[in-house]
Amino acid sequence: MLANVFTKTSRDRWIGAAIAGGAISLWLLMGASIYRDIDLSIYTDMPEFMRNLMGIPEGADVGALAYSVILGFAGAVTLASIALSMGSASIAGEEKVGTFGLLLANPKTRTSVVVSKAGSMVFLIGAASLILWGGGIVVPKMLDFETGGMFLEAIIFHLFVNALFYGFMAMMIGAWTGNKAKASGITAGVMVFSFFAVGILPLIDGVSGLARFFPWYYFDSSDPVMNGVHWGHIGILLGLSVLFAIAAIVGVNRRDLREHTAGVTLLDRLRENPRTRKLIERLAGSTRVSRIWIKTLSEYQGLIIIAGYTMFLMMGVMMGPLYAFIDEALLTFTESAPEILLAMTGNADLSTPEGWFQTETFSMMGPIAVMLVTAAIGAKALAGEEENRTMGLLLASPIKRSTIVLEKTIAMLYGAFIVGFLTFAGVALASIISSLGMSMGNIAATCLLMTLLGLVFGALALTLSAATGRVRIATYGTIGIGLALFILNSMLPMSDSLAAYAKWTPFYYFLGGDPLVKGLDWVHAGVLTAIFVSLVALAVVLFDRRDIKQTG
Amino acid sequence: MTPEPAIKTIGLTKHYGDVEALNDLDLTVEPGEVFGFLGPNGAGKTTMIRTILDLIRPTSGDAKILGFDSHEDAVEIRNHVGYLPSDVAMYSNLTGKDTLTYFANLRGGVDWGYVDELAERLHADLSKKVGDLSSGNRQKVGIIQAFMNKPRLLIMDEPSSGLDPLVQRQFQAMMREVAGEGRSVFLSSHTLSEVQRAADRVGIIRHGALIAVETVSSLRSKAIRRVELQFDETVDGSAFEAVAGVRDVIVQNHHVTFSFDGHMDELLAVATRRYTLMDISTQDADLEEIFLTYYRDEESTV
Numbered sequence: 001m002l003a004n005v006f007t008k009t010s011r012d013r014w015i016g017a018a019i020a021g022g023a024i025s026l027w028l029l030m031g032a033s034i035y036r037d038i039d040l041s042i043y044t045d046m047p048e049f050m051r052n053l054m055g056i057p058e059g060a061d062v063g064a065l066a067y068s069v070i071l072g073f074a075g076a077v078t079l080a081s082i083a084l085s086m087g088s089a090s091i092a093g094e095e096k097v098g099t100f101g102l103l104l105a106n107p108k109t110r111t112s113v114v115v116s117k118a119g120s121m122v123f124l125i126g127a128a129s130l131i132l133w134g135g136g137i138v139v140p141k142m143l144d145f146e147t148g149g150m151f152l153e154a155i156i157f158h159l160f161v162n163a164l165f166y167g168f169m170a171m172m173i174g175a176w177t178g179n180k181a182k183a184s185g186i187t188a189g190v191m192v193f194s195f196f197a198v199g200i201l202p203l204i205d206g207v208s209g210l211a212r213f214f215p216w217y218y219f220d221s222s223d224p225v226m227n228g229v230h231w232g233h234i235g236i237l238l239g240l241s242v243l244f245a246i247a248a249i250v251g252v253n254r255r256d257l258r259e260h261t262a263g264v265t266l267l268d269r270l271r272e273n274p275r276t277r278k279l280i281e282r283l284a285g286s287t288r289v290s291r292i293w294i295k296t297l298s299e300y301q302g303l304i305i306i307a308g309y310t311m312f313l314m315m316g317v318m319m320g321p322l323y324a325f326i327d328e329a330l331l332t333f334t335e336s337a338p339e340i341l342l343a344m345t346g347n348a349d350l351s352t353p354e355g356w357f358q359t360e361t362f363s364m365m366g367p368i369a370v371m372l373v374t375a376a377i378g379a380k381a382l383a384g385e386e387e388n389r390t391m392g393l394l395l396a397s398p399i400k401r402s403t404i405v406l407e408k409t410i411a412m413l414y415g416a417f418i419v420g421f422l423t424f425a426g427v428a429l430a431s432i433i434s435s436l437g438m439s440m441g442n443i444a445a446t447c448l449l450m451t452l453l454g455l456v457f458g459a460l461a462l463t464l465s466a467a468t469g470r471v472r473i474a475t476y477g478t479i480g481i482g483l484a485l486f487i488l489n490s491m492l493p494m495s496d497s498l499a500a501y502a503k504w505t506p507f508y509y510f511l512g513g514d515p516l517v518k519g520l521d522w523v524h525a526g527v528l529t530a531i532f533v534s535l536v537a538l539a540v541v542l543f544d545r546r547d548i549k550q551t552g
Numbered sequence: 553m554t555p556e557p558a559i560k561t562i563g564l565t566k567h568y569g570d571v572e573a574l575n576d577l578d579l580t581v582e583p584g585e586v587f588g589f590l591g592p593n594g595a596g597k598t599t600m601i602r603t604i605l606d607l608i609r610p611t612s613g614d615a616k617i618l619g620f621d622s623h624e625d626a627v628e629i630r631n632h633v634g635y636l637p638s639d640v641a642m643y644s645n646l647t648g649k650d651t652l653t654y655f656a657n658l659r660g661g662v663d664w665g666y667v668d669e670l671a672e673r674l675h676a677d678l679s680k681k682v683g684d685l686s687s688g689n690r691q692k693v694g695i696i697q698a699f700m701n702k703p704r705l706l707i708m709d710e711p712s713s714g715l716d717p718l719v720q721r722q723f724q725a726m727m728r729e730v731a732g733e734g735r736s737v738f739l740s741s742h743t744l745s746e747v748q749r750a751a752d753r754v755g756i757i758r759h760g761a762l763i764a765v766e767t768v769s770s771l772r773s774k775a776i777r778r779v780e781l782q783f784d785e786t787v788d789g790s791a792f793e794a795v796a797g798v799r800d801v802i803v804q805n806h807h808v809t810f811s812f813d814g815h816m817d818e819l820l821a822v823a824t825r826r827y828t829l830m831d832i833s834t835q836d837a838d839l840e841e842i843f844l845t846y847y848r849d850e851e852s853t854v
Binding site for chain 2: 288289290291292295299388389390391392393394395396397398399400547548550
């Protein structure tokens with residue numbers, strides 16, 4: 001093993017592992033404190049398939065819920081994702097950016113590099129698991145609830161081995177293909193698919209045995225929280241991990257290493273096919289590069305499609321039947337949920353469809369989906385081209401700097417309105433399918449305000465991007481300010497004397513006027529639009545004044 | 553009406569905090585000439601180019617491009633300027649053709665027949681993604697991008713990096729043709745030979761200050777070179793030390809080697825007066841020696 005490769009990889013990645021361990025421990029604390037205060041029947045009375053998916057044991061108490069839902073579900077998925085991203089980056093990632101050749105210019109074998117990367121992955125996943133273990137010990141003491149008869153060490157150990165399985169799987173695929181996207185994509189696909197299969201298959205008579213062909217089965221089917229370590233299952237996961245590791249070493253040693261490449265997309269393949277060339281040439285080629293905003297928008301099509309699809313299907317259409325399904329249980333939830341939780345979802349009345357959609361679709365997921373798109377475009381719009389050193393060429397064209405800012409803003413507007421419209425379509429469709437009788441106008445109004453709210457934060461990212469030329473500052477600045485304002489907007493109304501200050505956050509102008517029930521408040525829409533326009537104007541001025549950076 | 557200079561800077565100065573990247577630069581590039589801008593890495597060549605293109609703003613001083621103010625008329629200037637940045641970066645997911653289409657659209661169109669001609673001359677492959685090209689092939693796309701609109705002024709920052717000798721020669725011919733049509737080329741480089749082959753005049757920059765502007769022929773005659781003389785017998789070195797422009801004489805049996813920046817006929821007269829000259833070879837001095845020469849000159853005039 002090469003000590004410096006191990007150290008560098010660990011140093012590059014430790015923060016992700018530390019944040020994951022810390023965040024899930026915090027989540028454990030928050031979750032358990034809520035579980036302690038509410039009637040747990042909303043979880044234990046859930047339909048069996050949902051309980052199965054979330055890994056909730058029958059008749060669970062606070063401790064069992066906290067351990068199995070937060071550690072066994074969220075913790076497991078998070079740790080496995082970190083391992084997966086480390087595994088896929090370890091060989092294929094270095095090839096993609098062209099540093100693997102540099103690394104191998106040193107008198108070291110490929111095997112030793114792979115082993116060092118694997119060592120670092122095991123080390124960091126182990127460290128994150130230890131943090132979770134600490135959280136699992138401390139939280140019950142802080143909140144004073146029982147964990148007797150539960151095996152914390154067992155679930156943590158299962159978590160650790162399970163994460164390694166996906167990490168080594170991604171590493172192996174990366175080692176054989178040299179393609180990072182393939183490595184992480186296939187592994188994530190296997191993980192998600194097997195997670196659902198293991199949750200659902202056991203409920204179907206006759207095929208329940210099939211679950212054992214999916215790796216997630218060996219993580220939690222033995223219910224380690226209640227039953228302790230299942231050495232047979234651990235053995236299978238560990239054995240496969242070792243096989244993957246060996247296969248990774250073999251794979252990377254027998255293959256031609258790839259140089260730095262741009263990657264091939266589906267569009268490129270269609271473009272090469274003579275039958276589809278003409279049509280695709282237009283889409284991917286001349287049309288895509290006809291205007292700055294169109295080119296920008298095309299770069300974010302993946303993100304816009306994912307955000308729009310999630311809002312349309314998961315947060316829109318599917319929320320209708322789900323409401324009809326758990327209507328009853330929700331009533332009890334509203335009565336027993338802690339005030340802060342209700343405040344964060346806008347104090348909605350969950351017994352009405354409007355309240356349900358406000359809580360589930362609009363209070364968090366909706367704004368997050370729009371902001372993901374607007375903030376990504378805003379943050380990278382100017383700073384991204386500076387950091388990639390393409391801004392010099394762009395500005396060699398006879399266009400004003402303000403034109404570039406405005407074209408990027410147009411791309412952001414399109415992205416936001418596409419997600420906003422798909423949300424509207426999804427919720428409207430849900431209301432029609434499940435006969436919820438919601439007002440179409442009010443849904444449209446809410447989606448408009450949501451879009452405008454997203455644009456406000458996109459414009460904030462754009463302004464930071466214009467002022468600093470640094471993508472990281474623009475991204476983290478926007479996330480930080482957004483999160484702070486969101487928490488303020490949730491907390492302030494809880495105090496009678498401070499409630500009025502919520503008007504100073506843009507979030508107030510989204511759901512503050514209860515648009516799903518009362519329709520569009522033009523003043524609120526006007527306030528959001530005014531903030532958006534002012535921020536874009538500020539971005540134009542700031543960008544025009546500054547020296548363009550030459551390097552990132 | 554006399555044509556406006558392609559570039560005219562007056563007292564152009566750029567500071568980054570305490571660092572003086574450009575120091576009081578006065579420079580004029582005439583229409584119809586290839587102007588070489590010569591200096592070592594970090595001398596301020598790129599800073600100068602980025603300043604006159606309004607990518608960064610001068611701390612003090614002015615620049616006029618084709619008679620337009622570099623800041624006030626920045627957009628108008630770019631209608632007439634083609635620019636190739638040093639170490640050019642482009643959108644790696646676009647093909648060469650897409651890239652050129654994008655920039656052509658931003659300029660309101662381009663003559664594609666001319667683009668094809670340029671691509672053919674440089675052996676550029678425009679169908680591949682820019683991110684999949686080697687740096688030399690990427691450079692070709694950048695060069696086409698700068699030439700394709702037949703700009704009145706071409707600004708090229710280290711354009712030859714990564715190009716093979718054949719393509720370099722083609723590229724130099726292309727620059728000469730531009731000058732022949734009355735257009736101008738501003739060619740920044742750190743290699744003397746490249747500038748000598750293509751340029752009419754050369755400006756030498758070091759530590760952000762312009763040391764000298766010379767025509768290439770006078771640079772040649774002024775430039776020191778290493779001279780090696782071979783005779784049929786052992787010679788006395790002191791005879792050569794007396795010739796103006798000779799320095800650092802080394803005598804090894806039949807060979808005499810020295811640095812020289814004087815007149816060749818004087819040297820040959822001394823060399824052939826007493827001895828039989830068998831062979832003579834000269835070698836261009838490298839950039840560093842030229843800088844030293846100019847430094848010596850500067851110091852002696854102070």
